[in-house]
Amino acid sequence: MVNTECTCCGKDFSRLSPTKIEGAVIEVCDKCVKFGIKADMPQEDSYRQVKPIISGTNFNDIGLELVSEYGKLIAKVRQNKGMSRYEFSKNLNEKESVIERLEEESLxxxxxxVRKIEDFLNITLKERYENPAVQQKGKKKLKLTIGDVIKVS
Ligand SMILES: [Zn+2]
Incomplete structure (x- = not known):
């Protein structure tokens, strides 16, 4: 039987194991196996890489985002109801400055x-971003479908 040289320690052995060391799979002896991960075993780092990465998402409300020009929408509907910012803020139990910044879209x-304003003005401020073409501006309340419901249990 021809002995093979261990890539790690350089000594000759009759049996070598393919082992992953520092990203490369090399043939090493039984003693050097401990320096790496056995190549035929599931490797933890490869599992980590395939995990889906969700970024830029509000985790409290996955799938929903504010409509563009939400401030203009709030201001328009409020004015249509003949309500001042002050009256509106009192009804929502918010500061007038909060309403002002909302309508300027600086907040x-x-x-x-969002829910308070939607209920009070009967508008939709958040919509599913997967389908930006469907804008339910106006009277319709956002309807939840089964796909929208995030399981908590
Ligand atoms: Zn070795």
């Missing part, structure tokens, strides 16, 4: 405020 409302 993004949190989910709680």
């Amino acid at each position: 993004e409302p949190d989910d709680k405020l």
Whole structure:
């Protein structure tokens, strides 16, 4: 039987194991195996790489985002109702400055405020971003479909 040289320690052995060391799979002896990961075993780092990466998403409300020009929409509907910013802010139990910044779109409302405004003005401020062509501006409330419901359990 011809002995083979261990790539790691350079000694001759009759049996070598393919082992992953520093990213490369090399033939090493039983003693050198401990320096790496056995190549035929599932490797943890490869699992980490295939995990889907979700970025730029509001995790509290996955799949929904504010409509563009939400500030203009709020201002328009509010004015249509003949309501001042002050009256509107009182009804929502918010500061007038908050409403002002919302309408200027220098402030993004949190989910709680979005719901309050949607309910009060009967508008939709958040929509599914997968389908930006469908804009439900106006009277319709956002309807949840089964696909929209995020499982919590
Ligand atoms: Zn060796």
